[in-house]
Amino acid sequence: MKECVFCEIIAGKMPADFVYEDDEIVAFRDINPQAPVHILVVPRKHYSTLLDLKSEDTELAGKMILVANEVAKKFNIHNRGYRLVFNCNREAGQSIYHLHLHLLGGRIMMWPPG
Ligand code: AMP
Numbered sequence: 130m131k132e133c134v135f136c137e138i139i140a141g142k143m144p145a146d147f148v149y150e151d152d153e154i155v156a157f158r159d160i161n162p163q164a165p166v167h168i169l170v171v172p173r174k175h176y177s178t179l180l181d182l183k184s185e186d187t188e189l190a191g192k193m194i195l196v197a198n199e200v201a202k203k204f205n206i207h208n209r210g211y212r213l214v215f216n217c218n219r220e221a222g223q224s225i226y227h228l229h230l231h232l233l234g235g236r237i238m239m240w241p242p243g
């Protein structure tokens with residue numbers, strides 16, 4: 130497999146500002162935040178895109194959402210509101226090909242997104 134930045138972070142070979150960790154999922158601050166709270170929720174297992182998820186990954190995918198909810202509560206943005214985003218492939222703007230869920234909050238969000 131080609132070098133993967135998020136696999137490196139998960140392996141402790143690259144620094145990140147972790148806000149959550151368990152045996153399956155980690156969450157850390159985005160290096161280029163697009164909102165006052167911008168956290169990436171990332172499975173330890175490498176999946177390149179959403180399209181790599183199989184039926185046996187349903188529980189993991191659901192758990193990513195629950196972790197994002199917990200992190201939103203931790204940053205006290207849960208009542209104001211927050212946005213969860215998966216970018217899948219080029220036209221969605223995916224730049225890191227290791228599955229991740231963006232948690233964005235702390236400001237008013239626009240719709241439609243850019
Ligand atoms: P996406 O465009 O959906 O693939 O999102 C990738 C995100 O990863 C972007 O928001 C980047 O700012 C973020 N990112 C890239 N490298 C790092 C890193 N080393 N640590 C934390 N976040 C990163």
Ligand code: ZN
Pocket residue numbers: 133134135136137174175176226227
């Ligand atoms: Zn990876």
